Amino acid sequence: MKYVVAIIQPDRLDSVIEALTEEEINLMTVSEVLGRGRQKGLTEVYRSHREPGNLLRKIKVEVAIRDDRLWQVVDAVRRGAYTGTIGDGKIFVFNLDECIRIRTGETGEAALA
């Protein structure tokens, strides 16, 4: 099993969810995060207080998936999140040791979907 973490631009979330749904991938966790990559962030100015190179708003999408469906997830995220400009984001793939459904106690791939 794999655990996919994708950092994307906030305004691409709807497209990403749509693309994942088209692939019948419906389980995900979404959170708001702050981050920066090569985009160094903008300097914010509040009267005499300057905040240089601030962190930018991003969205994190997390999906747990079977090994054989990994590239469906990655391709769907890229389809939804791509704009061609710096700041589109990154996808990280982790090995997932175990997955347990809280309600039934099922484990492994049966608990994934």
Place this chain on the structure above:
Amino acid sequence: MSSALVLLMTPGLALFYGGLVRRKNILSVFMQCLMAVCVVGLQWVLFGYSLAFGPDHGGVIGGLSYAALHNVTLAPNPSYGPTVPHLLFMVFQMMFAVITPALIVGAFAERLKFSAFLLFAVLWATIVYDPLAHWVWAVGGFLRNYGALDFAGGIVVHISAGMSALAAALVVGRRRSYPDTGPPHNLALVVLGAALLWFGWFGFNGGSALSSGGLSTLAFVNTQLAAMSGAIAWVFLDWFLAKRPTTLGLLSGLIAGLAAVTPASGFVSPMAGLAIGAVAGALCYFSVMVVKAKLGYDDSLDAFGIHGVAGTWGVLAVGLWATVSFNSHGANGLFHSGAHLLLVQFVAVLVSAVYSFVMSFGLFKLVDKLVGLRVTEDEERIGLDLTQHRESAYTSLG
């Protein structure tokens, strides 16, 4: 009506300041501003009003004949608002007395103990505000006798609070994380606060006419024009000098204009009001963006940089633009006759600024000896809301 408008300005001020601090300290700002209303209000009816507006003793103080509102009834006081009940004049003035110490909160936000604040507020009201109000506004007050003109509180409110704020910044010292003090945590609240202040200011200046009619109209108009021109000045300075117009800049210019026109609103023509606001916006811009950074004192929310500087300018501006053609109870300033009024205003500024600064400096030292001024380093890091009040304004989970 006006009293209610001015009262609204203290919660407005609380929101303005609250949005500017870090989220862990917003409630402490509210507590300080709103408790100031309550305890200074209590002090006002017990003896503060009497000290300020009681029958004069030696040009310096009002004595205690009105203590506990003795002799303050529904019948008008012929010297103070002859067309309204004396009780109303008392409560209108109360709103000024309570918001002034709340202004000083801006200087020591995020690091003062609540107990220290309460003690300071009551002592300050008694020793700084009440005498100053007496000197400038009471029949027999020596600055009033000398001819100083302060329509709604440039001296009594803005200079006193501003200079006290400077004393506070120096005695209390910088925040420990200075200069990493964080951006405003919620500018939207600052906008809301500024809107309430703007609205309430019509009561602050307009109501100071103590009647409804021509004079209050003049004050109302001047208030609005100075707000607008102050905002425009700061926004354009931001735009040209710092590359971007900012919301906080707009609000700061707005407040600077409003503060500056406060002493002048009932004495000058509308065009003068426009000019006063614009200059205030520019002066305060430099005071905050250039002078404060260079001198390195931590006046957290620019109470001195905006109220002190704008108030001083406004009081002096009365000496330039006052004209009896709009208010026969005023006088003529430099542009309408000679320099005498300007000199009088200058003296009034000097007396009030020095008095406020020195007394506040001493009071802060005293309060430090009695209860200690600052929270501990750990408490400052965790935040005053949790450590002083065991509350959180924004519960993040559930």
